[in-house]
Amino acid sequence: MYIRQCFRNVDGERRAYWALVESIRTERGPRQNVVAWLGALEEAERLGMRHAARGIGKEADSKVDPTKFSQRSLFEFEDTPIEPQWVQVNTKAVRVENIRSFGGPWLALELIEKLKLDEFLDKHQAKGKEHIQWSLTSMILVIARLLNPSSELYIAEQWYSKTALPDLLGVPADRVDDNRLYRALDELLPHKEALEIHLKNRMGELFEIEYDLLLYDITSTFFEGQCKSNPLAQRGYSRDQRSDCKQVCIALVVTRCGMPLGYEVFAGNTADVTTVKDIVEKMEKRYGKSDRIWVMDRGMTSEDNLEFLRKENRRYIIGTNKALLKKFEQELMKEDWNTIRDGIEVKLCKMPKEEDSDSTDDLTETFILCRSQDRKEKDKAIVKRAADKIAERLTSMKSRCEKQNRDPLIVSREIGRLLGQNTRASHLFKVDVLSKDKKFALIEWQPIKPVTDWHELSDGCYLLRSNVTDWSDEELWRAYIQLTEAENAFRIQKSDLSIRPVWHQKEERVRAHIFVCFLSYVLWKTLAQLCQKAGLGNEPRRVLSELSEIRLVDVVLPTGTEKEIRNRCVARPTEHQRILLEKLHLRLPIRLREAKM
Secondary structure (H helix, E strand, O other): OEEEEEEEEEOOEEEEEEEEEEEEEEOOEEEEEEEEEEEOOOHHHHHHHHHHHHHHHHHHHOOOOHHHHHHHOOEEOOOOOOOOOOOOEOHHHOEEEEEEEOHHHHHHHHHHHHOOHHHHHHHHOOOOOOOOOHHHHHHHHHHHHHHOOOOHHHHHHHHHHHEOHHHHHOOOHHHOOHHHHHHHHHHHHHHHHHHHHHHHHHHHHHHOOOOOEEEEEEEEEEEOOOOOOOOOOEOOOOOOOOOOOOEEEEEEEEOOOOOEEEEEEEEOOOOHHHOHHHHHHHHHHHHOOOOOEEEEOHHHOOHHHHHHHHHOOOEEEEEOOHHHHHHHHHHHHOOOOEEEEOOEEEEEEOOOOOOOOOOOHHHHOEEEEEEEHHHHHHHHHHHHHHHHHHHHHHHHHHHHHHHOOOOHHHHHHHHHHHHHHOHHHHOOEEEEEEEEOOOEEEEEEEEOOOOOOHHHHHOOEEEEEEOOOOOOHHHHHHHHHOHHHHHHHHHHHHHOOOOOOEOOOOHHHHHHHHHHHHHHHHHHHHHHHHHHHOOOOOOOHHHHHHHOOOEEEEEEEEEOOOOEEEEEEEOOOOHHHHHHHHHOOOOOOOEEEEEEO
16 A cells, blocks of 8 residues: 545645555556545655555555455554654634544444455456446445435435545545446446345354245335336335335345345236245245245235145245135134134144045145234224224215115115225125115115124134144244244335335336345344344344444644644444443444544
8 A cells, every 4th residue: 555646726726635545456457446535644644654554555465354454444442552742732722523423334334344245345346447436335325225215316415425434435525426326326236146145145154044944025115206117117006005106016035033035126016926936946046945944924825836835845834815714614613722822822733624625735734723812803903993984984875865865876886885995894784775765765774793703703813834744833833923024124124224215217226226225124134133142132223323323523623833633533432332332342443543733
């Protein structure tokens, strides 16, 4: 490494600045990479910086990773030997300037380093004549999505300059604009598959993650705009209750602890059931085939999918449609349930022979009946809400018919529509449309109580099926309930990482936006695993919020020689922040190695 003098014209005056530069070898020959902009330096400072740069170069020749060493050389820690500098200071004029967010960006870079994401990007993203490496710009996008999800324009014009990233990454704020960030999306997307494999391997090394159970689920995210040139943007079933907007579907595979393995993007009108074969084959092609168990919800259930999973001896635990539960009515009324915890009962059973047309399924497949007290109360509340709505509407319609001369055919259609919109409670009412004076409608209705209420019997019950025959009912249920990890992943991406709405219109930019959200979620889950190992639970939201409050400030010390000393210092953490850092085994620097006089 060495320092190089640069010149700029400011207000018609040619001014000299200095940059810390490293020489690297590329496919196109030697290239110079700016590590940090040092600003204007006096002779003593230049000598000191040149000496430090030479020291870094020597370390680079050793076994120490030069990238890590050069980054760490920017920091001073509490136990770093500091040579005293004596000067007269006007204490009444001491001030702080340029207060920026430090804790969040610094923590994100620590996570990136643990995952070796920076090394991967630097190695795989092409290096050309660009002033700022695409790997650094890509990291800016991922860190911004983790800390303050927003548009590329907001990142470039407002957020980036208010953080310590210009110092930590060595990328000046005036070099970051929305055009560069958009182009970074295009440069990042082609590495999706290779990066997913790298992260899977790295997370396995860090946390000893088991991949015996793969959880698969699908969600949707909607667009703002027409997206006329994007074939993926289609209208379909919206999990966000935004049927008025076009959307895409995102299929995600995670481990039992919620660590993401990969994802795929489908058109917004894609049915869940049609994605299973594509996802399973892609995951097996990427990570190989092994004795894994696939866990999916009832939206993925079809005879074709079950046949596909059985075809090559794949194991599965999958939810079933509510209609199949009717065949187990006799089992529901029995009292041989196994209570595995308060409010949860399960039991294994076979398909009733008189209802089973395929005798081979009875030998290869197990059904798990589950009954949840909480879910039962929820189902009852849903039915009651629907029943109250029907009763209120029927009362209003009856009163209207008595006051107005209404067509019986139109009234019948309105009643049919009302019952169709509230099917959970439609069986609890008897409604007749009579003719008043043989021309006009008259409504008669009354609530009824069925002798055997199937809905009441099945409230809170659901049915699972699996070809795993050597597990107990409790083990099968606990494996299936892990699907909440996939649902939680979608919840975090939609709330904390703001994957919705999507403002990009081009297909490739949409895919890149989702990929950046995926990478940010990997950082989120990495922090969650570190918190869990440190005994801080597995919810990193509070830890990230607390450490993000740490600031970087410039302390300005006016001297008696009409010059100023500037020290770039990290604010001292609070007691609570210090405890979090100790638990996570993270070492917070006290200042950046930069002093101007």
